[in-house]
Amino acid sequence: MYDFNYHRPRDLADAVRLRSAAEDGVFLAGGMTLIPTLRLRLASPSDVIDISGVDGLSDLEASAESVRVGALVRHATVAVSADVKKRIPALAALADGISDAQVRNRGTLGGSIANNDPAADYPAAILALGATVMTNKREIAADDYFTGLFDTALEADEIVTAARFPVAEAAAYAKFPNPASRYALVGVFVARIGGAVRVAVTGAGDQGVFRAPEMEKALAGNFAPDALNSVTVAADGLNSDLHAGAEYRAHLIGVMAKRAVAACA
C-alpha cells in the first residue's frame, strides 16, 4: 500500500468537498474492492475519503411500491431483511449469494454499483428491476447509469446515496458463480413489472451488465422458461477467460435465464 491521506467526513457535503480538493481522491465505502487494490499497489490515490461514517446512508426502507436501500447498507443486512424478503425476495437472495460471509458483512450496495465490476451481482438487480440510483446531486435511471467496464454515469464529486427498487410482480436471479472468486461467471436477473419484462445479464458482457432485449420480448409474450427456447444468445461481445469461454458464457446465459424464469413461478 502506498501512503495516502485518510479522511473520515461526517456528512455528504464534507465528503464532496474533500474529494474536490484532493489531487486524486477516491471514496471508500465497504472497501471490498478498493482495499485489495491498494494493498496490491494497483492504485495510488492521494486521498482516501472514507464515507462509512456519513450519516443518512445506511437506511433500508420498504413500502408496497418500492424498496429503498441506502448506499452504505451491507449485503448481509439486505440478505436477512424481512422487509426486502417480503417485497423483493429476489433482491434478498441476490445479496445472500454475494461472495462469502466476510464480504457480505463489509460490502455495501453503493460501493458495488459505484464500482460497477462487470461480474458483480447488484448491477443485474438495478438494471432488471429498473431501479433508480439516487445520488447527492440527482436521480439516475438504471438504463442511464451503467456506462461500461467499471464505468458509470457518476461524476467525480457524485456519491451514490441509495437505490430505489420498484416492487416487481415476479423477479428472480440465477447465478453461476466463478468457482474460485464466487463473482458471477454469468448471472441473469429477470423481473416482471407492470406487465413488462426486463432481463439483465452480469458477469458475461465485455462492457459489464447489459439487458437482453430478445429474451425480454420472448418473455413478454409468454413468461415461461420454454419461451426462451427460440432465443439464441450470441457469443459476440462476451468475456472469455480462464474460467469460461465466450461460447460457454453464451450458453450459460440461456440456462440461467430459464432458471430465473422458472424460479419466478
Added chain:
Amino acid sequence: MSETGIGASVRRTEDNRFLQGRGNFTDDINRPGQAYAYFVRSPHAHARIRGIDAAAAQACKGVVAILTGQDLEADGVGGVPCGFAPDGGPIKEPPYPALAKDRVRFVGDRVAAVIAETREAAKDAAEAMSIDYEALGAVVTLADAPKEGAPQLHDDAPGNLCFEWEIGDKDATEQAFAAAHKVVALDLVNSRLIPNAIEPRAALGEFDPGTGNYTLHTTSQNPHVVRLLMGAFVLQIPEHKLRVVSPDVGGGFGSKIPHYAEEVVVTWAAKKVGRPVKWAAERSESFLADTHGRDHVSRAELALDANGIFLALRVKTTANLGAYLSTFAPLIPTYLYGTLLGGAYRTPAIHCQVRAVFTNTAPLDALRGAGRPEATYLLERLVDVAAAETGIDRVELRRRNFIPSDAFPYQTPVALQYDSGNYASTLDKALALADAAGAEARKASAEKAGKLRGVGYSTYVECCSLAPSNIAGAIGARAGLYEAAEVRVHPTGSVTVFTGSHSHGQGHETTFAQVVAERLGVAFENVEVVHGDTDRVPFGMGTYGSRSLAVGGSAVAKAIDKIIDKGKNIAAHTLEAAEADIAFADGTFSVAGTDKELTIGEIALSAYVPHNYPLETLEPGLDESAFYDPVNFTFPFGCHICEVEIDPETGTVDIVGYTAVDDVGRIVNPMIVEGQVQGGIVHGVGQALYENCVYDPSTGQLITGSFNDYCLPRAQNLPAIQTGTQETLCPHNPLGAKGCGEAGTIASTAAVMNAVVDALAPLGIRHIEMPATPEKVWRAIRDARAA
C-alpha cells in the same frame, strides 16, 4: 485402552494455543534491531540481466542494503543444492543461484534483496530498482520443452532435458504386450498444482558477532535438513555455529521440504548488515515462488489376457521440473512414482520411462503424495478404461487382479516389496459402507431429475515410511532417511520427548505423547513433545511422505525401550534383584514373584539423586536417544468410492457421496487419522475438480496467481465423508504404524475422476482431463452429443 493411550481420540494438545491465536509462527517472532527483506523478482519468464541499477533504490527512505547475485558471488556463496540424483543415468544439475546474476528463468526468480527498516520501505525501494532485462523466448509447456529450436534454459542441458530414467523389465514387458489378448491405452495429463499452505513461507536470519553463531527461524518441515544443506553446501557454516528453528508452521504439503534461497539470503544478510533480517512471503509470492507439484504428461498401456488378467503395464511419462532443481525434485517423478505403478495388482511385467525436463516455470517438488498420486491416478484410470473396453465390471476386474492376501511379502516388478496387504477386505468394506448395491437405483432417480450420476472406485496402495536408508542410498538419495528421538524422563517422572519429526498441522504433540503415555505408563499430560529446533533435538530428517509416526514414532519407541532397560537396571539395583527378574508394565517395575515394585517416577527420582549406584555399571540420569532406520517402507492401502452427479446443462460436477476405507496400520489417535484422511481427500478432490495452475503458454506469466483464479475446494463442495478403517499392522516397525497423511490425496483424485467419467460414459465419453471444470465437462457433453 486408556483414555489417553494408543487408540484414544485425545483432543489435540496444540489446538489449545492455535485456537486462541497463541501459536508461535516464524512471522510472529521479532528481534531488536530487526530489518526486513523484500525480494525483487523477475517479471520475465526468461531474460538476460544486462544490468542492475540500484542507485535510486539505495536513496529511498529506510533502505539498509541492496544485495544482488554479485554480492553473493563476491562472498563465495554458492547456489542451492539438490539432494537427490536418480541412479542409472546422467543428470544435469545446473546451478540454482540464490539470487540470479546473469539470467532469470521463471516469473518470480529472485534478482535482488532489498533490506530496509520496514516492509513497506523495502517494497518502495524494490519498485525503484532499475533492472535492464533482455527478454528471451520462454518455454513453458511439456510439449514445447524438447522441441528443436525451443528456448534453452541451461547451457549444459541441451533439449531442456534434465535426465531420462527407467524402471522395470523392458524386454519382459514388450514380450507380454506382443502376446496379449487385449491392449488398452490412455493418454493423460497430471495437472499442475500450487500447494497453498495456509501460512506463507517466512524466514528470520540472525548473527551474533559475539559468538559467531547464526540462527535461522524458518517455515520448514525439516529444520535439520535445512541446517545441513545451507550450512555445509551453501554458506559453509558448521553445524555447531548454526541453529535452525522451525517453530509452529501452518501447513506444508511438501512445499516446505525444500531448502529455499530466501533462507540463504536472510542468514547471509544478517551478518552482512549486522542486524536480524526477516522476510515473510506475501500470498502472491507464494503462488509464484513456492515449489509447485505434479505436472506430468503420460501415455499408459495395459496388456490383458482373455480373462482380464493384467499381463503388463507400459508407461511413458514426461515430467516437468520447472526452471531449476529443487531439493528433492528428481526423486518425485522417479522412485516415488515408477515404483507405485504396480498398485494393488499382480501385474507381472512393468516398464516405465520418464523424461524430466526444464521449463520456464517455478521449480517443482513434492506435493502431498509426491509421485504416488500421479502413479495411482494413471493406474486407476487405466484400469477403468480396461474395464470399459473389455466389458468386465470395474470392481470385478480389480478383484481378479488383486495381489491375494496370502501372497505377502510380495515382490513387485518395480523394486518394492510389499510387506502386507488385504485389498479385497477394504474393497468389501467400502462397497458396503457406500451402499454400492444401491448405486444403480440412485443413478436412475438422478436421471429422472435430469442429472448424470456416476460412481468411481480407487483401490490404491501407497508407499510410506520414507525411507530405509540402504534403499534410499541405492536409488540416489544423498542422505539416509532414518529418524532420531530423545526421551528425557525428569527427576519427578514427567517426560520431554525430542523428535526429529516436525509437526506443521499433523498433531504430533498429541499423538507422540499418547505413544509415550502408553508405553512408559506416565500420564499423558506429563509428556511434552519438542520438535523443530536443531539446538534442542539431537537430529532429524523431518516430516514428509507420511513418515512421522512410522519412522519418527518408532524412534521414540526405541528410545523408550532404552529407558525401560535402564529403568530395569536401576530397579534391579534398588530392589536387590537380578535384572532378568525385573518386569515392566503400566509404568511399574516389579520383581517377578514378589510384591516388590517401583514406579517409573520413583525410578526417575532415584536416577537423578543416586546415592549408592555402582559407579562402574550404572550411570545416573534417565535420558536416552535413539535413531531408527526402517527396514522397509510401509504400504498403506484401501478403497475409496466417490459418487457424483453432473448437471448436463452447466457441466457442474457435484460430489454427492464419498466413502473411504483405509488401512494405515496401527491407529494411535482415530480422530487425528480421520482428520488426515478427510484433509487428504479434499486435497485430491481439489485436483480433480477445482485446482489448476495455469501459465500463459507463450509468455510464461502465471495466470492463476491469486485465489480469485486458483480455485481451492471449499467445505460446500463436499458431502460428509464416510470413513472406515482396518488395522493390518505393519510387521516391521515397533508401532505397527504405516502412515496416513497422504492416503486420502493418493486415492481420491482417481476415485473422483473415475466417477465423473462413469457418469459421462453413456454419452460415449472415455476420458476427461483434470480439473473437470464445468466448462470442460459441458464441452465434452456437447461434443459427444454432436458426434
